[in-house]
Amino acid sequence: MDASSTRRTVTPTPTLIFDFDGTVALGAGPVRAYALAAVAGIPAEQRTDFLTRVLDEHSDAEALDGYDRVARAARLLGVTEQELSAAYLHSRSVLGGAEAPILAPRGLREFLEQARAHAEIVLVTNAPAAGIDRVLRVLGLAPLFDRVITQAGKPAGFPAILDDLRAAPLPERFAADATRGPVLSIGDIWENDLAPIRERGHHTALVGTRIPAGATPDLAAERLETLYPELLAWARGQVVPAP
Template sequence: MSRTDTLLLLDFDGTVAVGHGPVLAYARAASGSLDPAPAAAFRADVAAALDTVDDPAPTGRRAGGRAPATTDRLLPLDGYDLVRVLAERHGIGPLALSAAYLASRHALGTPEAPVAAPRGLAAVLAEVRTEARVVLATNAPDIRLTETLAALGLSGLLDAVLTDVGKPGGMDAVLDRCGVRPDGAGTRVLSVGDVWVNDLAPVAARGHTTALISRRPPPEARPTWTVPALPDLYPALREWVRTGAVPPTAPSTTPTARVPERITSEG
């Protein structure tokens, strides 16, 4: 096994860049289309919902507590999807949301939209890059990514950064660009991300390995690994890069399920 036949594919938002800063910036910008009182109510709903979006309780309720009314029965794909759903409920239209998303990306990695890298990520990437290509693939535009990756200590640790890829549909083009054959032969791939449908399902459909970063995975998800945070994956990631080993109980990665066409703006 070598760098040429081993590919580690990473998502950006929620995977290598964590924290609610950009999502809160998105919500703040979107609220600008509302009058002051409704805008404040919308921002409060988003903040309350973000407190529960990663809760492992399947109903969205905190253990021993009660979920805010805005999150009851709400299972968003990610924080960006949560803002979209709540924005629709508050009467914020798609044009305002699109402008707000771009505004939030221009603030990425600043005090207005702070992010952090998972603990130990730079050291792990420096280690595995001796045996694998590491590619970042994101739906986000190429706005402040270079600066943010540098601030996270990840500059020079990625073989390529692919933006505006249009997950999930665009993931086939990502794999093709990385030299991954449609039949799954020749190159080993491990895709790591926090949204099953966008980051992982298209890769699993080609028979490859996947890791979902989630405390509350969706019922349709069938990743090889599910971990609550990226550092929990490091031992398995190192072993996979070295040997290709996966758990004996890992679910099949044969394409048994349709890949939904829903796309979020997350990275």
């Protein structure tokens, strides 16, 4: 038997990238907390109408998400960027508490526990680092992400993040000679979470009801839990969507 016949085949290790707000953290609580903080900069007689509009997820079809919907409406009523920034930071400080309750998609913890055997699991969010560890503990997900990248600056910051991941070592649970494989990004905003990944030739999964014109995700579903079987199969190398 020659050496080539006994050489072990090393399968490249894939990476699953998750967005946070709207993907891993669900619920209207955070956007409501943001709106209630932003309303302080709006004339009193316009506040009720403002809150009614921005808390209706169908009130602004052009908004990327709930946070964008609040910010767009607030700017039209004279709220400054400084006031919006303060309102956003307040909403993050109360995230996961009574003022801004959140929940994880059904079965996410169990899915991540299975997927970790086959893939590196990364969380990438534009949110600030403050409080993110606490919130992940609230959701019961804290130990399941190999890397948590905050203030990512998506979409513009994604290419650099991919380059950094490519150069970084894999988690110790994988073999010492394991190599990096394909990437699949999961998120609810095509423009921020997925398009930059697609442009680099990687795979994408779009969750939620907003599918903009021109979006070409490999996988799509209204709820993340619907995609668990396909995502796990991808992580195992059984199914590879073609970008």
